[in-house]
Amino acid sequence: MKQITGDLLEKVRATSPLIHNITNFVVMNSTANILLAAGASPVMAHAPEEVEEMTGLADALVLNIGTLQSDWVVSMILAGKAANRKGIPVVLDPVGAGATKFRTDTVKHIMDEVDISVLRGNASEIFSLAWADIRTRGVDTSLAVTPDMIHDAKKLAVKLGCILAVSGPEDLVTDGRQVFQIANGHPLMTKVTGIGCGLSAVTGAFCARADGDLVSATAASLGYYGLCGDLAARVSRKPGGFFTAFLDTLYALSSQDIEGSLNVHPV
């Protein structure tokens, strides 16, 4: 995975894939900065008049349901269908799924209408789509990765027909057959808003340059991102300084850093 991750990062930096984001108000700025630091090119557009045309220019589409409102869902579906027609990856971040019926229902509605390539969220958000009795507390709940979770994630990936990227103290990526576990990442990443949403966008950028193997590209993006968190925490152990260092590390991470510290493994 070290070679794949380094190669994809170089491709993103060299070719700046255009990532069309329909995302929430809290993280629009940080998501754009995270994509720029990673080497991609962000655009945010949500008006029904233009989303299909904008998706037509893009290399990947990232949908995110934080600060959800109903008229934006219409645009998400228009853009999602345009992405499907064009054959570019679509990443869905189900922020707060399980917390309210509106969020959970909206994720299901989007997934009925749009072929999602990767569903990226924390465990409670992802599994809220499988079991009705999980209750998200805000957007930062997480569960530990267990053999049961791997089993459940594989089943859910098959049922939903997409790759699942489950973030937590350890991350898990699966399409139902392949499974990767990612041990990079740092607890300070939960002390800055929008870090998870930014990851969904970076996953879109990696998938945009994946040449077909989206499972590896997704695992690579999570490894790259978590490793940047690890290294940023060596620069600052407080959230303000950490986020600055995190952007700097996304921008400057070297292949030696990847060689030395990436911790992504097939299970």
Place this chain on the structure above:
Amino acid sequence: MKQITGDLLEKVRATSPLIHNITNFVVMNSTANILLAAGASPVMAHAPEEVEEMTGLADALVLNIGTLQSDWVVSMILAGKAANRKGIPVVLDPVGAGATKFRTDTVKHIMDEVDISVLRGNASEIFSLAWADIRTRGVDTSLAVTPDMIHDAKKLAVKLGCILAVSGPEDLVTDGRQVFQIANGHPLMTKVTGIGCGLSAVTGAFCARADGDLVSATAASLGYYGLCGDLAARVSRKPGGFFTAFLDTLYALSSQDIEGSLNVHPV
């Protein structure tokens, strides 16, 4: 107040109260980061389909009328009524009240419909609700604290039936009977957008853990926040570095810092 402030900060850090914010587009990101740095857990949600359910999960509700639009007011009132039914604190930040009729009228409309626990703003915003001849210039005007202002604030707190937290070079907190004056804080706090809005959210977090005495909790939150500004200004005297240091200080402030430099006193 040093003991109360330290105890409330520890409680917020230990229990991460969920703060439901319906706030403006400018400060959503900084408010979330400020709440996270202070130890609380932020959620932003404004759709009428979900605000009541989200407030039902929360420990406090924070309403903020910057970048106001009329359909959001409907959601603010739905959420406010849900918070009142649940008995959790509601903080209202009347950004720009007095600047336009729409803002002033909206504050009055919200206060007719929702029991507000704490009204937190600068002097011109707060007093625009009392006297029609005050005119806010943008959102950063402030007046000096005077004995007249204390007198007027007490009267206004009784009339409005809520705690007033008036920010300025010196801050004032009163419910009409008790009065606290807060001498912490630094002028650089006015050179970064959203610092005031972030304070309203932190006040929500402190009130969420207050065990009934919301006046002390409000004064404590202003003291904690201003003290973090004082200490951050020792790290950087320029706004970019200051905001980074401010987040770091919110996160790392110790009980020794509070013991040594908190400047909150009953009047």
Place this chain on the structure above:
Amino acid sequence: MKQITGDLLEKVRATSPLIHNITNFVVMNSTANILLAAGASPVMAHAPEEVEEMTGLADALVLNIGTLQSDWVVSMILAGKAANRKGIPVVLDPVGAGATKFRTDTVKHIMDEVDISVLRGNASEIFSLAWADIRTRGVDTSLAVTPDMIHDAKKLAVKLGCILAVSGPEDLVTDGRQVFQIANGHPLMTKVTGIGCGLSAVTGAFCARADGDLVSATAASLGYYGLCGDLAARVSRKPGGFFTAFLDTLYALSSQDIEGSLNVHPV
């Protein structure tokens, strides 16, 4: 231009012009912080109920069509007409013009209804208003400045009846008669979102204090801004640290810095 730039910067810092922004969700926070660092006073308001009243309090109006939606265009035109009646400068940032028909058409529609003082964007955005065959890729495309571009910009400025401020590796300002070229600025400015949008707002602040000569004021604002980018890149060569240093430099730039390194020249 060094004298003019230094004088305008001092006037902005001394008098804090109120800049009314109707801008996009991605950059609201960074634009407010950039204006504050430059010494101006930002306000963001977009509701049709209040935009005219808010513009009536302001010293300049800045319109920006990133994250465009149709109901905001109504407010932009209401505010623009109010600014025209009051005689304050109006800056329009045509983010993404040329990328979608909706954006290009909206710029034209706004310019039919409102007298624009300064149109500030990158070359592909600006020239998309002249030639239909330019296609913006996202919002960060730029072309090199050439004699042809100067010729075309002068013609387009006359046709549109406003000052053009064309950002790129070198910047160009013209009203069709006078032409200024600005060689300040650093490539890292394209690695942080909202830097261009922030410039449009700062141009509004400089024009608000221009005493009639808006062409020089626009060139001065681009010189000041690019110089701050140059100096910030000496502090950090990575985007997180760079943006912090950029805000700090906007705040602290001295007349000696301008004397030593401003690179703005009439052509």
